[in-house]
Amino acid sequence: MVILDELPFRFMEREGFRKFYLRLQPxxxxxxxxxxxxxxxxIFQVEK
Incomplete structure (x- = not known):
């Protein structure tokens, strides 16, 4: 999700994402x- 949508890595630490994953898998x-x-x-180094 983060890489595919080119989101900043800190996105994973934000409240909205936290609520999202806790709802799916507490x-x-x-x-x-x-x-x-x-x-x-x-992974980038291996794939390039």
Missing amino acids: RFNPPSRFIVTKDVLQ
Whole structure:
């Protein structure tokens, strides 16, 4: 969602997204934006 829609990584930490994922899966613990950034950069390096 974040990459596909070109949203800022901090989007995942905002209240609206938090309410969204808690409604779908209350036990979901999303990764921090720093972890997501690191993972995306690693994938980019492999795919380029």
